[in-house]
Amino acid sequence: MAELEIVGLKDIWVKYDDVSVLESIALSVFQHDFLGIIGPNGGGKSTLLKVILGLVKPFRGSVSVFGQPPEQSRSQIGYVAQHYAFDRDFPVSVWEVVMMGRYGKTGLFRRYSRNDWAAVEKTLIRVGMLNYRNEQIGRLSGGQQQRVFIARALVTEPKLLLLDEPTASIDPAMQTQFYEMLQDLKQSLAIVMVSHDVGAVSVYVDKIACLNRQLFYHGSKEITPEVLEATYQCPVQLIAHGPVPHRVLKEH
Amino acid sequence: MLEALHYEFMQNALLAGLLASVACGIVGVYVVVKKMVFISGGIAHASFGGIGLGYFLGINPVIGAMFFSLGSGLAIGGITRKTRLHEDTAIGILWAMGMATGIIFISLTPGYAPDLMSYLFGNILVVPFSDILMMLILDGVIIGIVVALYKEFLLLSFDEEFGTVVGVPVDRLYLLLLCMIALTVVVLIRVVGMILVIALLTFPVALARQCTHNIKKMMLFATLFGALFTFGGLWLSFELSLPSGATIILFGGTALLISFGLSRLRASHFASVL
Numbered sequence: 001m002a003e004l005e006i007v008g009l010k011d012i013w014v015k016y017d018d019v020s021v022l023e024s025i026a027l028s029v030f031q032h033d034f035l036g037i038i039g040p041n042g043g044g045k046s047t048l049l050k051v052i053l054g055l056v057k058p059f060r061g062s063v064s065v066f067g068q069p070p071e072q073s074r075s076q077i078g079y080v081a082q083h084y085a086f087d088r089d090f091p092v093s094v095w096e097v098v099m100m101g102r103y104g105k106t107g108l109f110r111r112y113s114r115n116d117w118a119a120v121e122k123t124l125i126r127v128g129m130l131n132y133r134n135e136q137i138g139r140l141s142g143g144q145q146q147r148v149f150i151a152r153a154l155v156t157e158p159k160l161l162l163l164d165e166p167t168a169s170i171d172p173a174m175q176t177q178f179y180e181m182l183q184d185l186k187q188s189l190a191i192v193m194v195s196h197d198v199g200a201v202s203v204y205v206d207k208i209a210c211l212n213r214q215l216f217y218h219g220s221k222e223i224t225p226e227v228l229e230a231t232y233q234c235p236v237q238l239i240a241h242g243p244v245p246h247r248v249l250k251e252h
Numbered sequence: 253m254l255e256a257l258h259y260e261f262m263q264n265a266l267l268a269g270l271l272a273s274v275a276c277g278i279v280g281v282y283v284v285v286k287k288m289v290f291i292s293g294g295i296a297h298a299s300f301g302g303i304g305l306g307y308f309l310g311i312n313p314v315i316g317a318m319f320f321s322l323g324s325g326l327a328i329g330g331i332t333r334k335t336r337l338h339e340d341t342a343i344g345i346l347w348a349m350g351m352a353t354g355i356i357f358i359s360l361t362p363g364y365a366p367d368l369m370s371y372l373f374g375n376i377l378v379v380p381f382s383d384i385l386m387m388l389i390l391d392g393v394i395i396g397i398v399v400a401l402y403k404e405f406l407l408l409s410f411d412e413e414f415g416t417v418v419g420v421p422v423d424r425l426y427l428l429l430l431c432m433i434a435l436t437v438v439v440l441i442r443v444v445g446m447i448l449v450i451a452l453l454t455f456p457v458a459l460a461r462q463c464t465h466n467i468k469k470m471m472l473f474a475t476l477f478g479a480l481f482t483f484g485g486l487w488l489s490f491e492l493s494l495p496s497g498a499t500i501i502l503f504g505g506t507a508l509l510i511s512f513g514l515s516r517l518r519a520s521h522f523a524s525v526l
Contacts, residue, residue, distance in 0.1 A: 053417055079417050090285055091465045092410055100407050103418040109400055136465040156418065 003030040006160055006190055007052055012061035014047055021047050022058070023214050029160070034186045036205035036221070037194045040232050043212040045194040046082055049162045052192070053079060066159070075104045078153030080146075082164040082194075088138035094148050095133040098124060101155035123155040127181070142169030146178075154185075161185065163193040179204045198228070256490060261377055265496075268379040269482030271387040272443040272452065275394055277475030279436040280453040281460075281467060282429060286409040289454055291328055291430070294343035296437045296449040298324035298350025303371045303446075304357030313371060314383060317446070318438045324350055325430035333423055374445030374497030376486060387439045394432055398471075405429065406467065443482065444497040452478060455504040459511055481507065 007029035014022040021044045029035055037045050050056040051063055054070030065073035078101075101123075102116040124130040127147040137145060146169050153161060167175045182191060182204060195201045201208065202221055210216040210223065210231035217227045256262045283292050302320030306313030324346045331342040358365050370378060398405065407415035408425045415422050433453075440449045460473035484507075485500030492499070 055413065055416060074417050074419065077417065079414065081413060086411065087285070087287075089461070090410055091461065091467050091470055092406065093465065096406065097410070099403075100411070100414065101418065103403065103407060103415075103420060106403075107419070108404065108421070112403070152414070 003032065005030055006066055007192075008062075008064040009048075009051065010062045010064075012048075012051060012058045012063065014044070014051060014056060014058045020213065022051070025061070025211075025215050027209065027215060027218060029190055029192060031190055032186065034182070034191045034204070034206045035193070035209060036201035036207070037192065037209045037211050038196065038198050038201055038231070039211035041196065043231075045211055046164050048211060049079070049164055049192065049194060052162060053077060075156070076159045078156050078158030078161045078189075080149050080153045080161075080163045080166055083168055086137075090136075090138060092137055093133065094124070094129060094135050094137055094140070095120065097137050097148055098151045098155055101152040104156055119155050119157070120151075123151045126154070127151045143171055143174045146170055150181075159189050161189055161191045163191065165195055166193060167195065167197060264379050264381060264384060265376045265486060266483065267384055268376055268387060268443055269486060270479055271384065271391050272440050273456070273475050273478030273482060274391045275387070275436045275439040276452045277456055277460075277473075277478050278394055278398055278471045279432050280457040280474055280478075281470050282405060282409055283433060283453050284457040284461070285467070286429075288429075288433065289450055290340065290343055291325075292433050292437065292453050293450045294328060294347040295321050295325045295430070295434050296440075296446045297347045299434075299437055299441070299446055300355075300371075301350040301353035301357070303368075303441075304354030304361075307361045307365050307368075308357040312382075314386070314438060314441060317371075317441055318435070320350060320353075321434035321437045322431055325434040326427060329427045329430045333426070370445065371441060372445045372447050373495060374441070374443050374448060374500075376443050376482070376496045376500070379442045383442050387442070390435045390439050394435060397428065397432060401425065401428075402468075444500055448497055448501050451501045451504065452481070455501075455508050456481060459508050462511060462515060477504075 005028050007027065009025055009027040012022055012025040012027075013020065025048065027048075037048065039045055047056055051058055052065060052070060053074060054063070054065075063070050066076055098120045099112055099116065102112055102119060106112055106116060121130065124133055127150055129144065129147050129151060132140060132144065132148075137148060140148065146166060150163075150166065153163075167178060170178055182193075185191065193201065193205065202223075205221060207219060208221045208223055209218040210227055212231045216231045217223060257266075283289055299317040299321035302316035302318065303313040304316070305320070306316030309316070327346055328339070328342050331337050332339040358368070367375070367378065369375075404415075404420055404425055407418070407420050408422055408429065412422050412426075436453065437446065437449050440446075440452055444452050456474040456477035457470065459477045460470045463473050464470050481504035482500050485503040486496055488494065488503055489496040489499035
């Protein structure tokens with residue numbers, strides 16, 4: 001492949017208190033990838049994203065992001081964590097939350113500039129939340145909050161977007177809208193999305209990885225039931241519409 | 253009360269109350285939104301060790317308290333960030349050991365400890381001018397830090413993980429925040445005493461939170477409410493000859509409970525109208 005590799009994981013092992021969470025993971029993400037990672041809860045999906053961010057240190061293996069250690073590449077990564085368990089009463093507005101994404105472009109002791117204001121405004125328009133800019137974040141619906149957190153990740157102007165279960169709190173009608181926004185975004189950046197929603201992931205992503213402590217599959221999105229069963233370690237009822245042949249996820 | 257304002261001790265008391273309100277209005281907002289009330293309680297109680305040391309060495313106990321509160325703040329931060337000990341366990345250890353150290357020092361000091369009660373429960377009427385000067389400097393330090401690092405502290409309190417990702421030095425900022433809490437405790441010791449410090453850190457903020465969803469405005473309102481509580485409590489304690497620290501706390505707490513009650517009432521009224 002002539003494409004530029006932006007994330008390279010080699011033989012990654014992660015343990016929490018002697019319980020291994022990731023075993024021997026090798027994964028490459030290229031410049032224009034839209035990669036979906038599926039797998040059961042507790043399968044290490046969130047941990048894998050945190051390894052790419054350098055928030056979790058593997059006890060074995062090497063991580064390279066944009067050719068550097070992950071800590072030094074964070075400024076090029078936009079990150080949306082799994083369902084924010086933040087305090088609903090926290091006194092902060094939508095505008096202030098999105099502005100947090102500009103910190104990396106500003107730095108210690110400095111004030112946010114006119115450029116930062118313009119970037120926040122543009123991004124809020126993009127996710128359709130500009131009208132809510134003065135609302136307290138906790139007063140929005142789950143889906144609206146999710147859009148604000150996505151805006152906060154996008155406003156960093158990332159080259160890689162990491163999404164952890166981004167559709168968990170969005171109602172089905174808005175999920176379509178959300179995935180279409182990602183379709184639009186992937187022209188300009190690489191996206192890695194973690195999800196347990198096999199059906200939805202399969203429609204929009206270009207590549208799929210199946211993760212349950214080990215990476216069972218990594219490549220184009222036609223997955224066989226055998227791979228899914230190996231990942232989930234039990235027979236899986238595929239969540240696909242219409243007839244379900246061997247190449248399950250092709251059907252949309 | 254009005255004629256009492258002519259006395260220097262009363263002017264000092266009002267000034268001390270105002271300076272304390274500024275410190276607890278600003279730092280209290282972070283204590284409340286980041287849920288660090290009991291960390292603050294731990295730091296306050298551990299500072300008793302420094303008060304004991306002050307008596308033992310014959311220096312100003314408030315200076316001793318400052319070293320102990322800064323030390324215990326840094327220790328709680330270091331223990332919870334670098335070891336596997338839980339935060340509340342670390343608080344419990346420092347809380348108890350600080351107080352025990354204070355008791356040992358006081359028992360080693362010959363004679364009896366004069367105005368020990370005023371450090372425990374505060375006596376705003378006996379604040380010497382030197383302590384007011386120290387409170388003024390500490391307030392200046394706290395305001396300077398918050399103005400310089402406002403956006404960093406917002407990220408730290410709202411979302412540490414995202415802060416780390418965008419490059420905020422969260423661990424060092426957290427230690428700095430603990431130091432600011434420690435300094436605030438020192439400012440408050442003279443006014444309400446170390447036992448009652450957490451009240452002035454939380455009551456004004458809890459009330460301010462009902463009025464606004466903006467951190468800067470919350471700091472301003474909390475400072476105003478803090479001043480209202482200390483002045484009102486001081487006036488009541490003067491009229492009724494009651495201990496000032498405890499009266500300030502009970503006055504503030506009652507105002508807070510009434511405000512909560514009214515907002516509940518209003519909410520249920522609206523619910524029944526709809």
